[in-house]
Amino acid sequence: MKTYIIRRLFQAVGVCLVISMVSFFLLFLNTDPALMLLPPEAEIEDIELFKKQMGLDRPVIVQYLDYLRKVVLHGDFGESFISKEPVFEEIASRLPHTLKLALSAFIFANLVGVVVGIFSAVKRYSLVDNLSTLVALIGQATPNFWFGIMLIIFFGVWLRWLPISGTGTWAHLVLPTLTLGTGMLPVNLRLVRSGMLDVLNQEYIRTARAKGLSEPKVLIKHAFKNAAIPVITVTGMQLAALLGGSVITESVFAWPGVGRMALEAIRLGDYPMVQAAVIMFSLIAVTGNLLADILAALIDPKIRLE
Amino acid sequence: MSGSIEISQELFDPQIDETPPSRFKRMFVYMWRYRLGMLGMFFITALCITAVLCPWIAPNDPYEQDIMNMLKPPFWMDGGGMDYPLGTDQVGRCLLTRIMYGTRISLLVGLSAVGIMLVIGAGLGILAGYFGGATDSIISFFINCMMGFPFILLAMSLVAVLGPSLQNLIIALGLTSWPVFARVARVETMRFKSQDFVLAARSLGYSPLRIMARHILPNLLSSLVVVGTVAVARAIIRESILSFLGLGVQPPIPSWGMMLSEGRGYMLMQWWMATFPGIAIFVSALGMNLIGDALRDLLDPYLRKT
Numbered sequence: 001m002k003t004y005i006i007r008r009l010f011q012a013v014g015v016c017l018v019i020s021m022v023s024f025f026l027l028f029l030n031t032d033p034a035l036m037l038l039p040p041e042a043e044i045e046d047i048e049l050f051k052k053q054m055g056l057d058r059p060v061i062v063q064y065l066d067y068l069r070k071v072v073l074h075g076d077f078g079e080s081f082i083s084k085e086p087v088f089e090e091i092a093s094r095l096p097h098t099l100k101l102a103l104s105a106f107i108f109a110n111l112v113g114v115v116v117g118i119f120s121a122v123k124r125y126s127l128v129d130n131l132s133t134l135v136a137l138i139g140q141a142t143p144n145f146w147f148g149i150m151l152i153i154f155f156g157v158w159l160r161w162l163p164i165s166g167t168g169t170w171a172h173l174v175l176p177t178l179t180l181g182t183g184m185l186p187v188n189l190r191l192v193r194s195g196m197l198d199v200l201n202q203e204y205i206r207t208a209r210a211k212g213l214s215e216p217k218v219l220i221k222h223a224f225k226n227a228a229i230p231v232i233t234v235t236g237m238q239l240a241a242l243l244g245g246s247v248i249t250e251s252v253f254a255w256p257g258v259g260r261m262a263l264e265a266i267r268l269g270d271y272p273m274v275q276a277a278v279i280m281f282s283l284i285a286v287t288g289n290l291l292a293d294i295l296a297a298l299i300d301p302k303i304r305l306e
Numbered sequence: 307m308s309g310s311i312e313i314s315q316e317l318f319d320p321q322i323d324e325t326p327p328s329r330f331k332r333m334f335v336y337m338w339r340y341r342l343g344m345l346g347m348f349f350i351t352a353l354c355i356t357a358v359l360c361p362w363i364a365p366n367d368p369y370e371q372d373i374m375n376m377l378k379p380p381f382w383m384d385g386g387g388m389d390y391p392l393g394t395d396q397v398g399r400c401l402l403t404r405i406m407y408g409t410r411i412s413l414l415v416g417l418s419a420v421g422i423m424l425v426i427g428a429g430l431g432i433l434a435g436y437f438g439g440a441t442d443s444i445i446s447f448f449i450n451c452m453m454g455f456p457f458i459l460l461a462m463s464l465v466a467v468l469g470p471s472l473q474n475l476i477i478a479l480g481l482t483s484w485p486v487f488a489r490v491a492r493v494e495t496m497r498f499k500s501q502d503f504v505l506a507a508r509s510l511g512y513s514p515l516r517i518m519a520r521h522i523l524p525n526l527l528s529s530l531v532v533v534g535t536v537a538v539a540r541a542i543i544r545e546s547i548l549s550f551l552g553l554g555v556q557p558p559i560p561s562w563g564m565m566l567s568e569g570r571g572y573m574l575m576q577w578w579m580a581t582f583p584g585i586a587i588f589v590s591a592l593g594m595n596l597i598g599d600a601l602r603d604l605l606d607p608y609l610r611k612t
Contacts (some may be wrong), residue, residue: 014451015451016454018448019455022460060411072595137590141543143543143584146587149570150581153573153577153581157577182573195450237453240453240456240457241457242458244459247456248547252570262462266553274466278455278456279457282455285456306339
């Protein structure tokens with residue numbers, strides 16, 4: 001188990017390094033920070049001097065290592081091209097909003113996915129099962145942001161039940177959560193259902209029932225525990241998609257999170273912000289992946305030995 | 307147990323009709339079994355026909371502005387008319403016409419992006435699966451990196467670096483969404499690698515390239531087609547996301563995502579502008595997914611559970 005965790009940890013760090021590198025070089029390819037930071041009327045000599053002072057005349061790889069050192073040791077992502085404020089503070093003030101939305105969407109999708117998925121598998125071809133299959137089919141084909149807009153039109157504009165933008169109360173969280181969560185839900189539903197169907201036919205379930213265990217105990221402890229492994233792995237992998245989805249959900253609902261900030265930054269060419277957002281999101285996604293893998297290995301000893 | 311008795315009675319029943327079902331009937335049974343797939347085929351065929359014929363069947367010109375008739379509602383509402391069956395947008399362009407022309411963009415982007423994914427993903431996957439060892443480790447690591455990257459941020463950064471245009475949108479989608487193909491190709495190649503026909507080819511002294519291209523690739527095609535169909539649906543949705551964010555196809559070219567973002571500004575009063583392009587995206591993604599599901603059942607029993 002220990003070696004498995006250590007190996008996965010090394011992989012995760014490697015993935016983060018590569019992602020930071022890619023985002024750094026994308027920035028480097030695209031813009032000259034000196035031109036972005038200096039006023040347009042700056043003379044060539046001034047630009048050269050500035051580059052020397054900022055260390056921008058050094059080879060790219062040295063600059064990257066320097067950037068990496070600052071990020072890792074001091075959490076220093078540099079300064080925004082536009083506001084000239086430290087990027088870290090901007091991100092730190094917005095990250096809680098993004099995490100709140102992502103977490104609530106995550107809980108929503110998994111809770112509904114697991115409960116309805118188990119129910120569908122137990123009562124196969126019942127009304128609930130058919131409905132959930134239909135919902136999964138429709139959900140997979142629906143663009144999330146469009147679903148968000150439809151929710152706004154329906155619940156916000158026609159029925160006037162819920163606020164359509166901004167943050168503050170719990171009611172503000174409902175529509176964005178539904179929008180972001182339904183992106184994850186179809187896959188969860190299908191996975192839980194098919195996993196449970198596989199497991200429910202196994203002999204040990206019959207044994208558990210024959211022992212006289214109560215049905216909830218059979219379903220949760222014996223069946224779902226074994227069906228959960230693919231769900232956990234895929235849920236971990238979906239974190240990246242969930243955070244990516246927050247970019248667009250936040251922009252539809254004017255949610256003040258990192259995703260919307262990243263979008264604005266890309267539009268304005270504020271690359272230190274973009275870089276920081278990419279690294280931050282990847283860090284969370286990779287950590288989630290790692291935790292999911294460890295959790296799966298804890299449940300299923302076979303995974304550890306692979 | 308009672309089932310077996312019924313069957314045996316049927317077997318000995320002299321009245322049983324032994325003429326095989328007619329060709330027409332068999333075809334009908336087959337089509338009924340894959341009725342959802344047929345529905346998908348119907349949607350996609352309709353879209354393809356629209357894409358080809360839209361200059362002749364569209365009611366209006368997609369670029370013609372009619373300021374006198376801007377923001378007109380669809381025909382069944384007060385103030386709407388058959389001149390503009392689904393109403394008009396903020397500069398009086400016919401929504402139905404623009405949606406019809408939008409099929410061209412969506413299908414073009416979907417198919418070409420998936421083409422890029424197929425080449426990169428299947429290529430890397432086969433290499434990893436065939437050679438194993440260090441090659442496999444490096445490529446798998448690369449795949450993990452791509453999966454840890456929030457897709458939208460990577461695609462957005464790429465488009466921002468390359469500049470927003472149809473061509474760059476296709477490139478960005480293709481370069482960011484290939485890991486799925488790589489994973490399937492890798493696993494399948496590993497499965498085929500040790501089979502007799504590959505061993506035979508190797509003992510004949512064929513080069514690895516020839517074995518991979520001529521002996522393994524043809525066996526992967528059915529799985530890749532299944533993954534590819536679903537990937538087209540995803541690419542169409544992702545194209546609409548990027549166009550919605552202003553990072554895709556540029557105005558005035560009619561793309562569903564961009565029409566949605568225009569409609570979003572009017573969603574409080576003119577709901578139709580944001581509704582109909584979304585339905586178009588939904589129908590095309592649903593059609594592709596339905597075909598993908600049917601093909602999965604039809605072509606590759608191994609993929610059914612994943």
